[in-house]
Amino acid sequence: MTLLAKRKERSIVPRMYYITTAIDYTNGPPHxxxxxxxxxxxxxxxxxxxxxxxxxxxxxxxxHGQKVQQTxxxxxITPQEHxxxxxxxxxxxxxxxxxxxxxxxxxxxxxxxxxxxxxxxxLKDRGQLYKKSYKGFYSVxxxxxxxxxxxxxxxxxxxxxGEVVELEEENWYFRLTxxxxxxxxxxxKSSGFVLPAFRKAEVLNAIDFDSDLCISRPKSRLSWGIxxxxxxxxxxxxxxxxxxxxVSFAGYLAEPDSGLPEFSKLWPADCEVIGKDILVPAHGVxxxxxxxxxxxxxxxxxxxxxxxxxxxNGEKMSKSIGNVVDPNLLAEQFGxxxxxxxxxxxxxxxxxxxxxxxxxxxxxxxELANDLGNLCNRSINxxxxxxxSVISGAEEYDDEASKALRVTMDQAVTLFSKYMDDNMVSDAxxxxxxxxxxxxxxxxxxxxxxxxxxxxxxxxxRCVLRHLLECFAPRRATSSAASCRTLPPAxxxxxxPRTCSGAARRIRWPGESSPPGTASMIRLPSSPAFxxxxxxPNWLKKRPGRPKNKADSRECLRILRQxxxxxxxxxxxx
Ligand code: MSP
Numbered sequence: 001m002t003l004l005a006k007r008k009e010r011s012i013v014p015r016m017y018y019i020t021t022a023i024d025y026t027n028g029p030p031h032x033x034x035x036x037x038x039x040x041x042x043x044x045x046x047x048x049x050x051x052x053x054x055x056x057x058x059x060x061x062x063x064h065g066q067k068v069q070q071t072x073x074x075x076x077i078t079p080q081e082h083x084x085x086x087x088x089x090x091x092x093x094x095x096x097x098x099x100x101x102x103x104x105x106x107x108x109x110x111x112x113x114x115x116x117x118x119x120x121x122x123l124k125d126r127g128q129l130y131k132k133s134y135k136g137f138y139s140v141x142x143x144x145x146x147x148x149x150x151x152x153x154x155x156x157x158x159x160x161x162g163e164v165v166e167l168e169e170e171n172w173y174f175r176l177t178x179x180x181x182x183x184x185x186x187x188x189k190s191s192g193f194v195l196p197a198f199r200k201a202e203v204l205n206a207i208d209f210d211s212d213l214c215i216s217r218p219k220s221r222l223s224w225g226i227x228x229x230x231x232x233x234x235x236x237x238x239x240x241x242x243x244x245x246x247v248s249f250a251g252y253l254a255e256p257d258s259g260l261p262e263f264s265k266l267w268p269a270d271c272e273v274i275g276k277d278i279l280v281p282a283h284g285v286x287x288x289x290x291x292x293x294x295x296x297x298x299x300x301x302x303x304x305x306x307x308x309x310x311x312x313n314g315e316k317m318s319k320s321i322g323n324v325v326d327p328n329l330l331a332e333q334f335g336x337x338x339x340x341x342x343x344x345x346x347x348x349x350x351x352x353x354x355x356x357x358x359x360x361x362x363x364x365x366x367e368l369a370n371d372l373g374n375l376c377n378r379s380i381n382x383x384x385x386x387x388x389s390v391i392s393g394a395e396e397y398d399d400e401a402s403k404a405l406r407v408t409m410d411q412a413v414t415l416f417s418k419y420m421d422d423n424m425v426s427d428a429x430x431x432x433x434x435x436x437x438x439x440x441x442x443x444x445x446x447x448x449x450x451x452x453x454x455x456x457x458x459x460x461x462r463c464v465l466r467h468l469l470e471c472f473a474p475r476r477a478t479s480s481a482a483s484c485r486t487l488p489p490a491x492x493x494x495x496x497p498r499t500c501s502g503a504a505r506r507i508r509w510p511g512e513s514s515p516p517g518t519a520s521m522i523r524l525p526s527s528p529a530f531x532x533x534x535x536x537p538n539w540l541k542k543r544p545g546r547p548k549n550k551a552d553s554r555e556c557l558r559i560l561r562q563x564x565x566x567x568x569x570x571x572x573x574x
Contacts (some may be wrong), residue, residue: 016054018266019045020246022274023060023105026086027067030093031324032355033275033310033317036343040307040425041273042099043344047420056266058249059094060105061087062242064235066143069224079224083108093327097336103261105245107226111258115248116241117229119294124230128175128293129215131231138167143221145169172216172234176209179289183207186288186298194284194304195423196350199276203284213286215240243287246272246302269302271423276350277316279306305423308352310343317355325355338364344425371436378443379468386452391466397459401445405467408438439471 021041024034038059045057063083072082087106094101105112123129137146141162150157157164187193187203194200216234217225225235248254251263274283283304291301309316312323330339342360345367347353383389412435419428442464451461 014054014265016056016261016265017045017048017271018056018250018269019048019058019271019273020105020269021059021272022278023062023107023242023245024090025065025067026061026063026083026090027065027071028319029086029089030327031317031319032327032330032343034090035093035097035327035339036310036347037273037275037307038094038099038101039097039340039343040349041271042097042101043340043425044271044273044305044420044423045100056103056250056261057101058103058105058246059099059101060103060245060249061090061107062245063087063107064225064241065238066222066224069222072224080108096331097327097340103249105249107241107245109249111254111260112245112248113226114255115253116226116236116244118253119244120236120240121229123174123293126293128178129172130175131170131172133168133170134214135166135168137164138169139164169218171214171218172228172231172236173212174215174240174290174293176213176286176289177211179292180207180209182292183285183288186292186301187284190298190301192303193288193301194279194306196306199279199284199304199306199350202280206280206285209281209285213239213289239282239286240290243282243290246287267302268296268300271305272302273305273307276306276308279304306350308347308350310347310355311352312355314354330357330360334360334364338368341368341429345429346426348426349423367433367436371433371440375436375439375443375468375471379465382448382452383465383469386448386461387465391462391469397463399460399463401442402463402467405438405442405471408435409471412438435471439468443468 019041021037024030041057041059045055048055061083068079068083072079075082083106091104107113120129134145137157138144139146139157139161142160145167146157146161146164150161152158184204184207187200187207191197194203215236216228216231217237219227219233219235222235222237225237226241228234228236246269247263247267249260250266250269251258251260252267254260254263272283288301311317312325315321315323317324327339334342338360342363345363346356346359383391412431415431416428419425419431446460446464448461448464451457451464
């Protein structure tokens with residue numbers, strides 16, 4: 001009986017929303033490509049928590065491999081020391097960016113190693129793994145076997161491969177080809193395996209495999225990996241280590257006292273957030289084949305959410321090109337919230353976008369400081385000044401303009417929810433921004449500062465302020481712990497983002513009945529959100545034209561680095 005069938009039969013284990021990300025290689029520090037993926041997953045995790053779902057959010061690091069081993073050798077330290085140093089940088093960045101992960105996957109964790117080894121043993125026992133000798137051309141520099149795909153137009157291997165020798169090596173193989181027919185059928189008929197849907201064709205095209213997957217490296221060549229339990233001269237290589245993190249850290253085959261979650265509550269993953277570069281063959285082909293071989297059914301396959309890249313002038317960010325943008329630098333200059341906002345606001349999920357610091361500044365000044373910040377601050381200040389920070393008496397006044405604002409609010413929330421459920425964060429934000437504009441127009445129309453002068457207009461004034469404060473709530477999904485507290489009303493009193501769920505429901509519109517104990521009362525925070533826009537920073541005026549090539553983009557980054565520390569822009573949130 002499959003796991004899912006068992007769970008259904010018992011129907012006692014409540015499901016959690018399980019969201020994961022790719023685990024980042026620890027051969028270099030994080031850049032904004034890594035940050036985007038984690039922020040995107042975090043925004044989605046917060047959204048599901050807001051909806052009242054129990055969420056388990058896992059992210060982590062991929063710590064084994066050749067590059068780690070080589071870099072550690074060069075640095076004269078152990079691979080473990082090297083990965084610990086780099087892992088610390090990832091952890092510090094996620095903390096800074098308010099990534100609210102529940103679990104942390106690091107592939108040197110003994111619990112992960114034990115799970116990988118159990119899976120390998122099971123697969124070997126079931127005849128899914130075998131050892132064979134392979135003879136082929138081997139690049140000494142790149143330390144990999146080459147195929148005909150690597151040959152140039154003249155049929156030779158180019159200089160990038162360095163010395164190429166003929167080599168014969170024994171290795172362990174996974175019977176990938178056993179699963180090809182099943183995979184074709186599964187991917188073809190499934191509507192939720194890979195999102196956005198346009199990526200499905202890519203997976204289907206990649207399934208035509210006529211050879212099995214090599215899953216090992218001899219220790220003489222690579223020692224920094226997980227040892228094969230049945231052949232200690234070998235370690236498992238790349239995917240049979242990395243992909244398994246999604247199940248190992250979800251508690252698959254874990255010891256009862258492992259401290260890991262209950263697997264049956266999490267699996268199958270509702271959303272594995274990955275970049276387009278690791279869709280095929282790794283996540284789209286190897287991963288379902290591995291799961292299938294392990295005995296998981298069609299219903300137990302995860303959903304892959306495939307995002308595009310943040311590029312710099314059309315090129316993927318990469319250390320070797322030298323065009324990476326350090327998210328720490330951005331967070332230092334702009335504050336973590338605007339960086340999070342920009343990373344999910346200026347890209348469509350699934351598509352690529354061009355990173356542009358100019359646009360980050362522009363969007364901060366317009367959408368955050370001017371529109372949202374202004375709305376929050378004006379509303380909070382007026383509530384403090386005119387109503388002693390307490391709004392009450394929801395039913396005492398209503399008018400057409402307020403009704404109209406409620407209608408646009410309902411529409412905005414409906415649209416926002418729909419887009420968030422579809423993982424389309426930038427569209428969801430557009431729906432919210434439209435409501436922010438509607439609120440700012442409502443303020444101008446209602447002129448609360450005039451109403452405050454007339455005692456008889458007090459019920460109307462309270463009604464106006466109440467409507468304004470209500471409109472902040474949906475912002476929570478993109479916010480980190482800090483700004484989560486800016487949102488009314490329950491979230492203001494909580495110190496962790498995980499308790500935000502259901503807050504939007506706590507305020508009742510006039511005419512709605514309030515549940516007992518949740519009176520129409522809003523307690524206000526003591527400091528402003530996204531305070532007013534200041535002057536544009538000088539460095540932007542002096543900035544050279546749009547960077548067109550590598551040298552220009554380096555110049556742009558050099559200038560970015562010269563910006564004095566501290567809030568160049570009004571980056572203080574509550
Ligand atoms: N370790 C593997 C993944 C194993 S998952 C079982 C890996 N690591 S990575 O560090 O190279 O990439 C981690 C994630 O960051 C991938 O999903 C990748 O697509 C994403 N990004 C890396 N650069 C990126 C951009 N420039 N833009 C957006 N995301 C990109 O692959």
